[in-house]
Amino acid sequence: MKGKRCLINQTLIQEVSMKQEERPQHFDLVILGSGSAAFAAAIKASELGARVAMTESRVVGGTCVNRGCIPSKNLIRAAEIYYSARNQPFDGIELEQKRLDFGRLIAQKDELVERLRYKKYISIAEEDDRITIFTGPARFISPHQVQVGDQILQAEKFLIATGGRTQIPDIEGLSEVGYLTSDLLTSGESMELKELPQSLLILGGGYIAAELGQMFQRFGTQVTLVERGSRLIKSFDEEVAEVLRKVLEEEGVKLVFEANPVKVTQQEGQVRLTLETKGQRQDLVGEKLLLATGVTPNTKDLGLEKVGVELDRQGFVKVNEEMRTTASHMWAAGDVTGAPLATPVGAREGVVAAENILNPKVHKKMDYWAIPRAIFTDPEVASVGLTVQQAKDQGYEVDANCLDLVHVPKAAAIRDVRGLVKMVINKKTRQVLGVHLIAHRGADIIHEAALAVKFKLTVDDLIDLIHVYPTLSEAIRMVAQTFTKDVSKLSCCAE
Helix, strand or coil, rough: CCCCCCEEEEEEEEECCCCCCCCCCCHHHHECCHHHHHHHHHHHHHHCCCCCCCCCCCCHHHHHHHHHHHHHHHHHHHHHHHHHHHCCCCCCCCCCCCCCCEEEHHHHHHHHHHHHHHHHHHHHHHHHEEEEEECCCCEEEEEEEEECCCEEEECCEECCCEEECCCCCCECHHHHCEEEEEEHHHHCCCCCCCCCCEEEEEEEEHCCCCHHHHHHHHHHEEEEECCCCCCCCCCCCCCHHHHHHHHHHHCCEEEEEEEEEEEEEEEEEEEEEEEECCEEEEEEEEEEEEEEEEEEEEECCCHEEECCCCCCCCCCECCCCCCCCCCCCCCCCCHHHCCCCCHHHHHHHHHHHHHHHHCCCCCCCCCCCCEHHHHHHCEEEEEEECCCCHHHHCCCEEEEEEEEHCCCCHHHHHCCCCEEEEEEEEEEEEEEEEEEEEEECHHHHHHHHHHHHCCCCCCCHHHHHCCCCCCCCCCHHHHHHCCCCHHHHHHCCCC
């Protein structure tokens, strides 16, 4: 009995047969995974005329649409509205506080996820007769064959794009205690969080901890964030991180730094977390425990050791600039290859891999020089290019200035001057090497800076560009001006 095509959630996918296929199904390219990197590669491969198979062991669409970018930004925006209604800065406006129905909020999030999953992923495969999705765990059984359930898929070329999952730390008692990961944002799965906890302990101090910590605090949960190091978001600029720390603390988030978790227990429906801080032990208690402790790749049980694909010490797939692995007929893209872990980066890697797979002479390389990053707290953190230390390490003679948002007219007008913009330049040539900021709509503002870094513009190029007034993006021009002038003594739009 052969596998049959069936309609699931209004989409056509390949149903895994319950009986062994006698003959392998042949494709030009088999992609393990169906997330952003996988779909970007599949679409590009289809455009180039290839027949493509994708596999998915969980939910079509991968992390971003199902349990990452989309659901988190939806709920973060909801939390912002709920919080702002109680903390709006304008005299003369009094808002009646409405109640929070967390269950309804989760339901609308689930509807959004289902709609975008179909529109941006499933329907694309449904409408492209060159792309077929097979559901079920996939593993290599030979260098040119992958088994998915009872189906065998055969191809000359493969792309590994299986993504990652939360890294679970080795803490005594953790395996016996129920804990949350970012999978709490999922829909239609058992790990989805449908009730708002009264209190929440978060392990970690990176972007997930910051985003979800502020979100839950704004919904009314008492959040305590525990970080092993001495600061938040350690991969971002230190001055930006310090502003974020103050914002979170002002909103009521409790922050514990330089703390090593040693034990977790469950008592009377509460989680008790024992920490060692500067040689002393202390206990924290919360209704729920959320792990935001980094990412580990989904490379286990794929059979990669059978086909010559090497992994690094953390289990990420090793690739070169063309996204090729140590096996000549296999490529990899997305979070499974390690940092930088970001949806648009994974998608670009997928496209680069697909072009190299189907046109071996092109030798397209992945460029990581000017990739902007963002953390969707409020205000938003964003960064592109080099920090001061990174620039010095690369041999640049560096100059760097900060602009407090109190000097930006639009920030004053909307009564939100929280934040700063920091610019790092080559002191000799005045070329912009990096921009790091925390500001309202910071993730939108950073793109002008990304263009400056990518195309090696100078501060004079940015000053010369007339900006719309008043805008928050004007802060990029103003921080460039600080290298030659005191902007606090300039009138609006003055040069």
